[in-house]
Amino acid sequence: MLNRLLPFAFISIVFSACVKKDIKQFVTEERVDIQTISPDSTDFSELQAIGKAIGDSRVVMLGEQDHGDSPAFLAKTRLVKYLHEQKGFNVLAFESDFFALNEGWDRLEKQKSKIDPFLSSNIFSMWSKCNSCDDLLYHYVPKTYRDKNPLIISGFDNQVHGRYSNTNLKTFIDNYLKEKRINYANTKNYKIDFLSFIDSITYNKNLQKQLKFKEALQQISNELSAGDPKAFETMLLKSLMALTESEISFLSKKSDDSEIRDKQMAENLKWLLKYKFQKEKIIVWAHNAHIIKHPELIKNSKWHNNKETKIMGNLFTADPELNKQTYIMGFNSRVGSTGIITYKKYAVETPAKNSFETWIPETVPYTFVNFKQFREENPDNKKPFLMKGVYHFTESASWSDIYDGIFYIREMYPCARVIK
Incomplete structure (x- = not known):
């Protein structure tokens, strides 16, 4: 009798092992709680699970819910240090001035006395003037150049806003076009x-x-x-075209x-990866709204009403090879307040009943959930x-298909606000 029961017992064990978890159970059982987001913490052991989730990815995108989220900036700073020191990421690309943070940074003398004012005036002020980015921009980055393990700064935003651009863009473009003997450059127009x-x-x-x-x-x-696709000047002119087209669209009330x-930011980022930093691993610093995959999966969205809306993240990862090389981490919070330094502060929305935020015990300060693992274990679960x-x-939304991971x-x- 015992021998007859053994096969059934074995089948039962195998079946139990194959039972799929729903997303709530997965979050409850598989989340990795983190004790600190302090940039001063040099013990990276509790970040190893994040490193394992990222694996051999060549691009890691780090988001934020608002450009004034102080704890998110602290957490991202700690993650940047970990990725740089433990995972070999040597480029930090900001959602900021493509021209200034490439041409300008490359020409900059890498001494603290030069780095500090350059970053302060060429990265958007919501980061460069925020006290929670102080450690990253004005201590860690200069230190990496003294330690001979430099963290290269770059940018992918086609918006022209940096002081370096205000001073140098016109001359740079003019010299380039004259070197290329463009006939139009000799006209009054x-x-x-x-x-x-x-x-x-x-x-x-x-x-x-603008027209x-x-x-x-x-x-x-x-x-x-056609121009040389490898040339920085080619991408710069495309960026300027996208910028004026965006302004024309806005002014025309489109x-x-x-x-x-977003489309141009995706192209700029691809260019950085393919040509400028062919052998480097890149950390992308941007808003959640720019890095998400599949915005069409968000039901009755409050911030976009077009199912065909294209975001930098889903345009970038539409390339299957780039998708394989990229890990996208969104950021999420439960309670509190926020607000960009130049705008009014506001309270964040209270979590909805039976939402992701309520699945995490209130005693947990920070946690990480690897949605990529959930997708691999539950490929048919799109709930x-x-x-x-x-x-x-x-x-x-089916958020596990939109992000590879989430930092709560x-x-x-x-x-x-800090003034440099």
């Missing part, structure tokens, strides 16, 4: 419609001037023909200005669940 406008693309709200600038760029592009920007997944408000913060609070 070149000076009026193009050169005199290049410093104010982001801020000038004159639609006719004239776009025409000038198109004429330059026609003369350059709805695709953000999508134009949506509630989570504050992009901003500080709840939405329903129990209490959010805003940055304090």
